[in-house]
Amino acid sequence: MDSFAFRYIEKTIHQAMVQKLARVISGLHAARLLMEKGFVQEQAALQRMLDEFHEDITFLSYAVIFNNRIPLHQKYLDAFYEEEFDAPSAIESTQKRLMVKRTKIRAYIAQVSGPGLDPSTGVEAARTLSKTYSGYVHGASPQIMDMFGGNPPHFHVNGMRGTPLQEEHQHDLWNYFFRSIISFALVAKAFGDEELFRSLYDYHIEFDRQSGRNNTVQNADET
Structure with missing residues (x-):
């Protein structure tokens, strides 16, 4: 049977968001x-991917929500929808995917997030988080040696x-959900679905409450 693959014809920003959400869901299942x-090593490496998925979704959704679409968004979409190969075989392909730099995505998010947030602080915080899991992705010695122990x-x-490491990473996985x-x-x-947005907003507060952390609940009460 001939094989084929589905593709979006329109290649819109909304279609990109849906695809990223699909990877978030499968990523959460895999991490769990x-x-x-x-x-836990593999879980942490996967969480690095989830970090970038969340950044991408925020980057794309902000463009629509705040009506603040810039050329960087089109550059991102062009790279996102680009086929992996431009020839029948991978060896013959000359395709080079021009990815948008992660620093630019983070800078946009920090800038649009509001005047109360110093953009440089937001970018640095995101970079630090990414660096934390980089050792798991690339197999750095300090992270590998976390696997060593016992008698x-x-x-x-x-x-x-x-x-104890399993318990620690179990606690960390909560943040990704x-x-x-x-x-x-x-x-x-x-997508303009205010009813669904409000439902999800309320749910994320309840999720936080049931976790016992109550960070969001406290912030909501203060506002």
């Missing part, structure tokens, strides 16, 4: 499975179930 089996000491190559609710709310807002 890795965490449950104790593969006798050895590399835990079958996962780290039952260790929380941020995902926000990403869905932003996309709902960008």
